[in-house]
Amino acid sequence: MADKPAKSAKFVVEGEACEDAVFRWCNDACTGGPGKKTELTSKAKNQLSAMGWNLWHAPKNGRLELRYQSQQGKVYYTLKAACRSYVDGISGAGGEERAVADRNLEPKKPLKRKSTSDGSVQPRVRKGEKKLRPGAGREEIHKAAANLEPKQPLKRKTLLLENQAFYESFRPQPPKREIELKEKENQIKPRLIKRSSIRIREDPVLNSSHRNPKTILSWLIDNDVVSMLGKVYYRNKVGMPLKKGRITRSGIQCDCCFRVFALTAFEAHAGSRNHWPMANIILDDGSGRSLSDCQRHLRNSMTRSKVESPVNAKKDDSETHKSDDVCSVCCDGGELICCDRCPSAFHAKCVGLKEVPDGDWFCPSCCCGICCVGSLSDDDSLRACQQCERKFHLGCLMLKESNEHSGKNNWFCSHSCESIFSGLQNLMGKPIPMGNNLTWTLLKAVACSNDDADHASGLDSSAENHSKLNVALDAIHECFEPSNDAYTGRDIVQDVIFSRGSNLKRLNFKGFYTVILEENDEVVSVATVRVYGKPVAEMPLVATRFSYRRRGMCRILVGELEKNLAKLGVQKLILPAVAGVVDTWTTKFGFSQMTGDQRSEFLQYTFLDFQGTIMCQKHLKMEL
Known part of the structure; x- marks a missing residue:
């Protein structure tokens, strides 16, 4: 093939390389809309280029056509021909693997029958069939004859299916021992218990805002409540502006000195001692809103969206109906004991038990901190401390009278x-x-x-x-x-x-x-x-x-x-x-x-x- 690469720049294909695109072009499987076909074409060209093929434009009949030159110097005029050559090169240029695949597609010859000494014909035993014993009965002979019915001829596979199977053979397969271990593990533990985990970031996330200041102003800017470089002023008691400035992520940039002050520092710079900068820094946009108003508006909108979310409501309701899947002490799964009062679950050894107890069982958090007795009923005799959150019987503490002045939501077990x-x-x-x-x-x-x-x-x-x-x-x-x-x-x-x-x-x-x-x-x-x-x-x-x-x-x-x-x-x-x-x-x-x-x-x-x-x-x- 006579075309040689021109001295012009090498043809560059934009997009990612994809070997699967080459196989699809080779197998006439490059289907889809115009956009999908263009994408596969780009990936196939980029794969050839990445594997050392030269791609260039050659003039023909007053226009430029793309040429494809393999590593061996052979030039192809179409992408399909180049892809076929690439696939043949992987398989040894149509060598042993393809020959084996072709032989498998040939129609099998009919099985020959062996003749016995008495001249009768004994059917040849196929793989997996039982050989007839001497003196077999009529029923066994009929069963053997049924197996001799002519098989349906094998359908020749298309080139597409053949090359797909050939392509799958190049994918790495896990060792047989590994597969056996996984199947055994699934039989022992059919459902994987997911524990809560947390990992430290070794480095900041790319394209993150880790270099930006973490301030209240930056949070308001990120939530589109205030605008970057928005005008503000600090007001006095009668509402007159003392200092004017602009909002930045680090603070307020003063208009008079162009310095950036933190909120408290900008208040002092304005000559005020109110110690409440958020309430006295006002947006200079005609709305009259303070920074406190902006925070309050954002908080209320976030609270409303959380309450109105049906997903959150569904998850909250689910907590009251199912038991936990992990131990509340070691946070691991396994054979767990469920509390009869709350959804918590525990390993027997984690709560000091040698065996699973009979009858109702209550976790340490649901039992009195003194007598260690729990109850299924929600009576007022078992109350939780506001600080330590432990539960006690008032009779056990003998503090019922001295704590009556504390409300039910503000009760303490000790001084x-x-x-x-x-x-x-x-x-x-x-x-x-x-x-x-x-x-x-x-x-x-x-x-x-x-x-x-x-x-x-x-x-x-x-x-x-x-x-x-x-x-x-x-x-x-x-x-x-x-x-x-x-x-x-x-x-x-x-x-x-x-x-x-x-x-x-x-x-x-x-x-x-x-x-x-x-x-x-x-x-x-x-x-x-x-x-x-x-x-x-x-x-x-x-x-x-x-x-x-x-x-x-x-x-x-x-x-x-x-x-x-x-x-x-x-x-x-x-x-x-x-x-x-x-x-x-x-x-x-x-x-x-x-x-x-x-x-x-x-x-x-x-x-x-x-x-x-x-x-x-x-x-x-x-x-x-």
Whole structure:
């Protein structure tokens, strides 16, 4: 074939390479609409080019036609011919494999019959048939004759089916031993139990916003509530503007000096001492809305969409009707004992049982913390502590009369739980300066049905609290891969941050608080904590943003948390550590790995645990 590659540039095909497209062209199987056929053509050309073929345009009859030259120098005029040559080259240019396939398509010759010594004809025994014994009866002879009926002639397979089978032969097949093991495993455990797991991101996600500031303003911008570089002003008590500026992700850029200030710093720059910048920074767009109004509007819209979602309603209803699939202690599946009062399930050994008990059985969370007796009825004699969430009979505590002044939703089993609850409430929503423009704040999601109460009830129930919790959620998602629970399908991290409850004890996160460390109003480190009572607290999630690592931010966050917990009387802090960072927690933060016996001391508390984590603990000492 006489055409030679021209000196012009090599023909470049855009699109991905695909060997399957070459086989489809070879087999006349390039079907579909014009767009689909063009896509397969592009993939086939790109596959040939990737395998070393030269493609160029050659002039013919006043126009250019594409030529295809193989690695051996042979030139083809059509894509179909080139694809056939490529397929033949893979199979040894129509060698042994194709010859075997062709021989299999030839019609089989009829079977010859053997003659016996007496001249009768004995049918030839086919593979899988039984040979007639001497002196066989009439019925056996008739059965053998039925097997001698002429077989239907084999239909010759088309070239398409032949090449498809040939193409499938190149795909790697798993070893036979591996297949046998998988079949055996499926017989032993037909349904795979999915445990909740969480993994640390080693590097930030590509095209993510990990370099953008995590502030309330950036969250409002991302949700299209305020616009980037939107005009604002700080008003005084009579509503007159003191300073004007523009919104950025990091803060407010002042019009007079062009410096970017954090919200509190912009308030001080305007000469005000109200200490409420969100309520006094007004959008200069004629609406008269403050940043607090913007936060309140976004919070209400997010709450409405969650309530109106039929998916969430269905998942919430399902929790009351089915039992859990994993143990609430070790978070693993297997042979479980189900509680007769709640959906929780446990391994017998995880709750200290040697065998499955007879009759009704109640988990430690559903039993009285003193007499260890539970009940199927929802009577008022068994009440849960507001702080430690343990249940007690009032008669067992002998505190019925002294606690009658506390409402049913605000009852405490002891004075220590009441003091811890009061101490956490006093800390909540109040930024603690840590130096170097750092502030430490304890937050908790609190439902608020009256919008007018937001402004007066404090940060714990305000829209600003909701905004900071969403910013903290984004910071944790930057550091950890998403983790959805197999039981509810919901994001575990989101449920923890917003303190969402559940009938299932291991998914009941009502007692969780969120701790944030901010630098100039930007969230740099986040942790979640739940205090069960005077003895113990847990800290299952700790995250520091990538751009702020190796600056001691996590140490500052955890150190201030430990100091405040010790002041409240907490003696031990529990942490589920990912295997890759256990050494960091044990060598630099003073934690130690828990033994099985130490873990069994806290069966009445349901700690948040993940697959592959190692439970660690640290004894807290109050500073003198």
